Amino acid sequence: MxxxxxxxxxxxxxxxxxxxxxxxxxxxxxxxxxxxxxxxxxxxxxxxxxxxxxxxxxxxxxxxxxxxxxxxxxxxxxxxxxxxxxxxxxxxxxxxxxxxxxxxxxxxxxxxxxxxxxxxxxxxxxxxxxxxxxxxxxxxxxxxxxxxxxxxxxxxxxxxxxxxxxxxxxxxxxxxxxxxxxxxxxxxxxxxxxxxxxxxxxxxxxxxTDGALARRLGRRLVAGYLTVPAYAAFQDWLGRGEALRPMQDAWNRGDRREALELIPDEVVDDLVVHxxxxxxxxxxxxxxxxxxxxxxxxxxxxxxxxxxxxxxxxxx
The missing domain is CATH 3.20.20.30 (Luciferase-like domain)
Structure with missing residues (x-):
């Protein structure tokens, strides 16, 4: 093990x-x-x-x-x-x-x-x-x-x-x-x-087992971390750059609510175990x-x- x-x-x-x-x-x-x-x-x-x-x-x-x-x-x-x-x-x-x-x-x-x-x-x-x-x-x-x-x-x-x-x-x-x-x-x-x-x-x-709750919490984590340049570059290297770009752009404009909404479910499910x-x-x-x-x-x-x-x- x-x-x-x-x-x-x-x-x-x-x-x-x-x-x-x-x-x-x-x-x-x-x-x-x-x-x-x-x-x-x-x-x-x-x-x-x-x-x-x-x-x-x-x-x-x-x-x-x-x-x-x-x-x-x-x-x-x-x-x-x-x-x-x-x-x-x-x-x-x-x-x-x-x-x-x-x-x-x-x-x-x-x-x-x-x-x-x-x-x-x-x-x-x-x-x-x-x-x-x-x-x-x-x-x-x-x-x-x-x-x-x-x-x-x-x-x-x-x-x-x-x-x-x-x-x-x-x-x-x-x-x-x-x-x-x-x-x-x-x-x-x-x-x-x-x-x-x-x-x-x-x-x-x-x-x-509440998938909506898990994704809501996961989105907050994703937005908080993956807008940091080093983490954004890491995700780009792993191939998620395009999927995360709309979220990052909204975050950089100061629109936090839109940023959260623009994170695809697939990204949350990939990166947060629930x-x-x-x-x-x-x-x-x-x-x-x-x-x-x-x-x-x-x-x-x-x-x-x-x-x-x-x-x-x-x-x-």
Missing amino acids: SRWGITIPLPGAPLALHRGIVEELPDLGYTDVWTSEKAGTDAFTPLALASQWTEQLRLGTAVASVYTRGPALLAMNAATVAGLAPGRFVLGIGASSKVIVQGWNAAEYTTPLRRVRDTLRFLRPALRGEKVTETYETFSVDGFRLENPVDPVPPIAVAALRPEMLRLAAKEGDAAITNWLAPGDVCRIREEVGHGVELAARIFVCPT GAPEACRDRIQSYVDSGLSTPIIALVPTGEDPVGHVRSLGPV
């Missing part, structure tokens, strides 16, 4: 109340918990807590931005969680987006491919406990050494959407992380990263059958109990 991950915190559930469900996850068939970082919890705190709630789950960030923390702070964050969960932590790094980096965090968002590459090259020796004095193309580090290096050193996964970043993940990273793809897109990603590299993907899952729990599980499995190593479920809030959804979506 492949790995089977869930994104925490669950929507609508306070982080402090997660202990019970995290302790239950291994019995439900889950192997991983992963975090994201946008405008809610940070990527590391939930994993630090989860490391103390179970010794069975792998923990991963998907992802921590290479811009919103300095290189040394990112290494310290990673070493902290790796020390709490030796051999069970994966550091997922990525460029994030201009909105988050520049609009919300007052950092300059330039040359994302090179910044991710340089951060990856810094983290390798830093996490081994070596003293790093190095001038990279996008930043310099002068004399940094972790006070508490970790053993084993955690693997580093790279968030990637298009060929150059995917090839960087395969060449210099230990895994690739992607999202917003359908099962039929996995083979396209595999062409870039090869078959010897772990490929993880966050999959949006809306476990409801239906009864057993149908959702089958759909997630189809990603694995297509070559995905690690599906990471991201629950879409439906107003129902998210813990119940987690239980119903476990592979056991």
